[in-house]
Amino acid sequence: MNTKQKGTTAERDLIHMLQDANWAAFRAAGSGSSRYPCPDIIAGNSMRKVAIEVKATKEKRKYFPKQEIEDLKTFAFQFGSEAWVGIKFQGKGWFFFSLEDLKETKGGFSIGLDDAQLKGFTFDELVKS
Amino acid sequence: MNTKQKGTTAERDLIHMLQDANWAAFRAAGSGSSRYPCPDIIAGNSMRKVAIEVKATKEKRKYFPKQEIEDLKTFAFQFGSEAWVGIKFQGKGWFFFSLEDLKETKGGFSIGLDDAQLKGFTFDELVKS
Numbered sequence: 302m303n304t305k306q307k308g309t310t311a312e313r314d315l316i317h318m319l320q321d322a323n324w325a326a327f328r329a330a331g332s333g334s335s336r337y338p339c340p341d342i343i344a345g346n347s348m349r350k351v352a353i354e355v356k357a358t359k360e361k362r363k364y365f366p367k368q369e370i371e372d373l374k375t376f377a378f379q380f381g382s383e384a385w386v387g388i389k390f391q392g393k394g395w396f397f398f399s400l401e402d403l404k405e406t407k408g409g410f411s412i413g414l415d416d417a418q419l420k421g422f423t424f425d426e427l428v429k430s
Numbered sequence: 431m432n433t434k435q436k437g438t439t440a441e442r443d444l445i446h447m448l449q450d451a452n453w454a455a456f457r458a459a460g461s462g463s464s465r466y467p468c469p470d471i472i473a474g475n476s477m478r479k480v481a482i483e484v485k486a487t488k489e490k491r492k493y494f495p496k497q498e499i500e501d502l503k504t505f506a507f508q509f510g511s512e513a514w515v516g517i518k519f520q521g522k523g524w525f526f527f528s529l530e531d532l533k534e535t536k537g538g539f540s541i542g543l544d545d546a547q548l549k550g551f552t553f554d555e556l557v558k559s
Contacts, residue, residue, distance in 0.1 A: 320466055325509035327468050330457040337449055339456050343472070347510035350479065380454035381476035 311357035311389045312341050318395075319344045322428045338372030343382070350382035351427075353397070357389040362413035365403065370410050374400060385427065390414050396421030440486035440518045441470050447524075448473045451557045467501030472511070479511035480556075482526070486518040491542035494532065499539050503529060514556065519543050525550030 312328055319326035319342075326344035340352040354373050356363050365386070377384035386398045396417040403410035412420075422430065431439065441457055448455035448471075455473035469481040483502050485492050494515070506513035515527045525546040532539035541549075551559060 323508070325466070325505055327466075327472075328459040330459040337454070337456075343456075345479070345509045345511070347507075350474070350510070376454055378476075379452070380474045381479070382474070 307357045308341075308355065312355045314389070315342060315353070315355055315387060315395070316344075318424055319428070322424075324428065338376050340373050340376055340384075342387075343380075345382070350380070351385055352377045352380060352382045353385045353387045355387045355389075357391070359391045361390070361415070362411055363388050364406065364408075365410045365412075367409040370400060370403065386412065387427075388412065390417070393417070395424050397424070397427045398422070436486045437470075437484065441484045443518070444471060444482070444484055444516060444524070445473075447553055448557070451553075453557065467505050469502050469505055469513075471516075472509075474511070479509070480514055481506045481509060481511045482514045482516045484516045484518075486520070488520045490519070490544070491540055492517050493535065493537075494539045494541075496538040499529060499532065515541065516556075517541065519546070522546070524553050526553070526556045527551070 316326045316328065324344045324346050326342060328341065329339040329343055341355040342353040344351050344353070352373060354369065373384050384400050386400065386403065387395060389395050393414060398412050398421055402416065402420040403412050445455045445457065453473045453475050455471060457470065458468040458472055470484040471482040473480050473482070481502060483498065502513050513529050515529065515532065516524060518524050522543060527541050527550055531545065531549040532541050
């Protein structure tokens with residue numbers, strides 16, 4: 302699988318996990334290609350709405366272009382939702398991060414598996430927090 | 431244009447109208463084809479979230495299969511949003527209806543241009559109500 306396919310599979314998995322947890326969850330059409338930025342996944346229940354940028358990686362650290370995080374922030378502010386980054390680290394599973402927990406790098410942001418224990422939310426923590 | 435193309439054009443128009451009114455608005459991917467029902471358009475701002483089933487018609491009355499309205503109701507309840515039907519009547523423009531204002535028919539529901547004046551919301555009324 303190439304990176305794009307891996308991302309799509311991860312998105313689909315996460316949507317099913319959210320739906321199994323009784324959230325409404327869906328992929329936004331035109332995510333990544335629209336004039337108005339749109340995150341990969343949007344989910345909600347009667348109490349909360351979340352916008353999630355989704356990644357799958359074999360590496361121990363994931364990098365984000367600055368624009369991608371800015372777009373997520375902009376969308377979440379306008380839509381009125383929380384903003385999360387969800388990363389499936391191969392062999393380690395899913396971790397979810399608030400944008401303020403991302404580390405600023407020269408060209409953008411990054412988050413690593415070493416940050417997951419301290420700052421990452423597991424899926425159960427995400428949906429129950 | 432066939433019915434499906436007309437529907438897609440209407441959806442795109444409505445998304446732009448919502449975005450111009452400073453709402454985040456997008457089409458849900460897999461709308462109409464997913465195991466979990468998903469409406470045509472979802473939009474929100476810091477105060478409100480709306481799920482909209484979108485139609486365009488040349489006729490004076492539009493009919494909805496019962497399942498389509500049930501699916502919209504189910505989604506909106508689970509997602510925690512308002513549920514609306516948005517119809518673009520050719521030559522008359524957009525009207526938006528609450529589900530309780532649809533008329534029950536034998537096989538589902540209907541709403542007509544004759545209902546629009548009394549029960550329909552214009553676009554401005556929808557985004558400002």
